[in-house]
Amino acid sequence: MTFSNADLLPSLLFKINHNLLALEAAIMELTLWIEQRGSGEIGGNVHNALATISKNEELINMTLAMAMTPE
Template structure:
């Protein structure tokens, strides 16, 4: 039985979670800003920036691991 929990697969799930959280937070941010809470919106946008940057690092790490034949 192949190992279902190898590192690239785990990173892929973390990356998918990052994208889902980013999308959900953006929806909430837009609603909060529509209601006039600009400061809260700015704070969340700062967090979204960090989430986006980290998602990029996860994706790059995942690509490097997938290229490594020991994880195939």
């Protein structure tokens, strides 16, 4: 069985997205830890930045599902 670059691209994008979501979760844990120690302003800034990931997640997942569906 051989794979072309086009076959590998959806899998690569899926793994990159998976890594992004893992980083988001780790950053959120650190943010909660920071907020518990009284740095609400920093926590708020991080929450705002992470909101971009959340806003884009649905479109990314939908696009990846379409790219990984065999024709």
